[in-house]
Amino acid sequence: MKEISSKYVPSEVEDKWYGHWKKKGYFHSEPDQREPYSIVIPPPNVTGILHMGHMLNNTVQDMLARKARLDGKNVCWVPGTDHASIATEAKVVKMLREQGIKKSDLSRDEFLEYAMKWKEKYGGIILKQLEKLGASCDWERTAFTMDKIRSESVIQAFCDLYERGTLYRDYRIVNWDPEAQTVLSNEEVIYTEENGSLYHIKYKIEGSSDEYITIATTRPETIMGDSAIAVHPDDPKYAEMKGKRALVPIINRSIPIIFDDYVELDFGSGALKVTPAHDINDYEIGKRHNLETIDVLNANGTISEAGEILVGMDRFKARKAILPMLEEIGQLVKTKDYVKSVGRSERTNSIVEPRLSLQWYVEMKALAQPALDAVENDEVTFFPKNQKNLYRHWMENIRDWCVSRQLWWGHRIPAYYYNEDVYVAATSEGALAKAKKDHPNITIDDLKQDEDVLDTWCSSWLWPITCFQGFHSREEMDYYYPTSVLVTGWDIIFLWVARMIMAGYEWEGKRPFKDVYFTGMVKDEKRRKMSKSLGNSPDALKLIDDFGADGVRFGIMSSSPAGGDLLFDKKLCEQGRNFSNKIWNALRLVKGWEEIDVAQPAENKLAIFWISQKLNEIIASVESDFKQYRLSEATMTLYNFIWNDFCSWYLEMIKPPYGEGIDLKSLQSTVELFEKMVIILHPLMPFLTEEIYHLLKERSDGDDCIISSYPNIIAVDKSLLKSMVGIQSIIGKVRDVRASNGLKQKEELTLLVESEQDVDQLYKTEGAIEMIEKLAFLAAFKSTQSLPHDGVSFMADNRKFFIPLELEINIEEEIDKIKKEISYADGFLKSVEKKLSNDNFVNGAPDHVVANEKKKQVDGIERLKILNESLKKIKS
């Protein structure tokens, strides 16, 4: 036999098997007769690098995929990347800026060329990293949200929606990102509480020399955009202001004082400056009162010409600059600290500016209804299901989706303009054909295509369809769609999940996936979100280097219930590495056994029967855990079974004495068990299990763990499992006696059981006595009718045992111990008897519960009897 190192070394194993799997084409799927199992990856940003969130998400997907593969399904896990319009564009702009190139100096085509190059350079990194994790994606299907198939689909979808009347253009106050200079959807804005100031500024009443009205604002730099001052109609303070006008400080523009019950009486001074261009509520007030809209900000957040003063200055610099100007003319009344909720762009983190602009919107109400129903009636099933509430709430209050973005990196909106007329078509020729109906003489050069691109999610929401060419052909769609499961974080339930469900019903009339498994957020051990700025995000690849991919997978899965946060701790990966090593050493032990021609010892036979039952139990439990997506439970079940039952108990049961061989039957059975064990562990720890699978036996070409068969569930012999619990408890107690009396592990003891029967009549399970003798290191295990005086006694398996020892026995302690046990047993019996004496219980409870209580009563009485006898004896 080849020497096996005492440590498992992942680096010697992982790349070898990943390469083998790929070469064999095990990850690749084509439609066939088998049941399909399809997953589309949540496409990571094309410029992203692997972080803990991806690790979690993809480990889950891989576990599910590998399990399904072992179950004989045709698994198709489609990988890909997202062009991530705004995030990528921001990165490219930054890179160009560092090279001294301004985006504004480039043409659209030039910019896109740079962006494409960037994508070529960085785009594949994250997918390569997924390979290190063991992800069994079908790499021949790698998709990109901006490749030809996906782009055509997005454009087609836009045209479809336009034809169906679901798309419209409107002027509205939108969330504007001044850094990226684009509109954002509501879902892309993150609100947090931030410290700021509330400024009280007084405005002179027009035509009066000393009369003022004081307003409160957090945004003094926008006063030049004021169109009115509003007060509450019932506010007595301002009753005489009716019909008066005020002058905007510094620029002295005259504005009306209006009455609107939007104003809160007790906030600030009770008077509100109305700036329709820069606040959504002010805009509404402006509409009600026919106010002028004066936009004093440019797209990049600097003061515009309309501002008259501080023109060209950044909005925050302008805020600082205007205060001394107001102070100088005595119109800054006071400044108060004020905590305000501030919206920031999810992608650039710059403070979002409400801005009036013309954008494209998707009308969502009609789209939402079937998607809402689908989740309500579990046609799309959420795990955990409490995410349904969140989903329902959002869907019932859904607002229209702003889909245009003022960016270049993305799918350019297929809308063509001829003066005021709009023509939507997949191509300019198509648009021209439409336009010619209205304007027979125009040419293609007269049409101007919309400059904007579509929101990134306009491609993501079609992903389950476009990954199988849904807008192009039916062949793959009919086989793979709907997909089996979607695995994603609950933080994008609205941005992505809800929209995919809507798109699924809109274009396919079917759910896009059957189940949705929501992972939690990965946080550090102090429950802080992983972030670059905190530096608490571990380097994923380094973790794999340190602990092996299997160790990391274990670490991630052992503590991440669906929907719950994963409090990541490197220690968990360490535990995973140790687990790998444990299994590795179990293999070393088994491989080290010489097979000899002897009869199978009775205890081995029992051990094998027991562990087989136990394995069956575990297979059933893991199977049910997978069905319910309780993956961390499955992980821990496997861990406990392998470490405790298999290694600590089973291997010790059958382990031959040092230097001796093992019988053929036991060895063969052990190899078979080991093989089943690595197969059920394979979805969690693919590399180690593949390696062991091959070390266990000679394998023919194509006999690999990854494509073997998951063992069937077999009925479990429960009574055997139960009697083994008794045997184990006796062994445990003997070990306890050694530990608490300072005896050596190997010092042979005699174990006596108090009984009128012989010990082999008492323990009829074949091999039980031998097993107890072996694992408890006994010289003998006998029954006796009268126990000797010197030694230690204990109760186990509802019997009284005794170990003769030449020891100073502390009678007092011994009496205390027994008394304690008596009082426990007594309490137990009383509670049982109380139940049984209650007619309501006996009549009301189900038969098996009552029967159980009766058995408990019998056992309890017996036990109490034994204990009382012991007490009497020790006292004598």
Added chain:
RNA sequence: GGGCGAUUAGCUCAGUUGGUUCAGAGCACCUGGUUUACACCCAGGGGGUCGGGAGUUCGAGUCUCUCAUCGCCCACCA
């Protein structure tokens, strides 16, 4: 302001339709252990009034109400 969820051992969490003394797991902790698969280990041990209170029931960690604390989502706050 509207909604959702949580509270079980020092920590992180299981506990499936109320029914074995049901209070569990992993980690951490304590005691002992080195030739004989593994110190990335072995054996053993301690530790919880299931957030507080009330109720329903023969029976409540599990169901109802209430209070407290925490977390999250949505809306919005001049």
